[in-house]
Amino acid sequence: MKNFLTLSITSFVFFTVLWVLWHFLDSHVIFLEGKGTLFYLPHAARVLCIIYFGYRAIPAIYLGELVGPIVLNPDLYSFSTLLPSFISVMSVPFALILLNTLGLTLGETRSSPLNRRNYKHIFLITFISAGFNALVVNLYMSRNNLSFPNAITDIELVLQFFIGDLLGTIIVFTFLALLLIPVLRQARN
């Protein structure tokens, strides 16, 4: 339980900031309005926090998933997000367990089958988790006759979720790589 509080606060804040930013873009930026499923930025927080902080980050990420639709904008969804949010959070552990079963264990050295310091390996985890999230969340929605606002739960929405998680993660990673890294490098010099 070492550092549990620190990593939980970091994960929660990171997820919530991305969720607020995503929600703002989805509802207030004219040319992006209603297209939020195509660039779901918070998926990057799920991936980064669970990969780098481990499974201990799951409660904080789950709390972040719930705070957005329940506290910040209670009118956003007309159904309970308790289970869909849990499925979304578990998509990253699912990807890690699947890859581990295939012999691709996550490590931090060049000799590790999956190196968490290599962005291409992180993208592979993102790809699998995005697929799992898109399929299982929409399966749950269709089995319970539920739907997201302005969307019909069908194969097209599965594809939109998949692309949205991938694109959202790529946008956040690229943004962090292009802005954060030069700033940190300059601060170090």
Place this chain on the structure above:
Amino acid sequence: MKEFYKNISDALAMLDGLEKDLNIRHLTPNELKVFYTVIVRSECNNYGSNISDIVVNSGMSRSTVYKTLRKLSQEGIIQLHQSEEDGRESLVILNN
């Protein structure tokens, strides 16, 4: 706390690799700022953005922007064309 920083350091190493492969590591923070401004302005105008707009939007001095644009042009990242509407103005176009 050491483990927490180690995790953050691994995440930064991953982002560092991504930045390296995006191939814009050699740009200074000022050059990056001008580059981002050019990208944002290009989104608004397909025919290129004029330098005055970039000066206003980047918040940097005209001479710094000119110097930076010359460097970006020499590196083949952008092209500078004379505006047909105003001969004194140059248009900045992003290279594909």
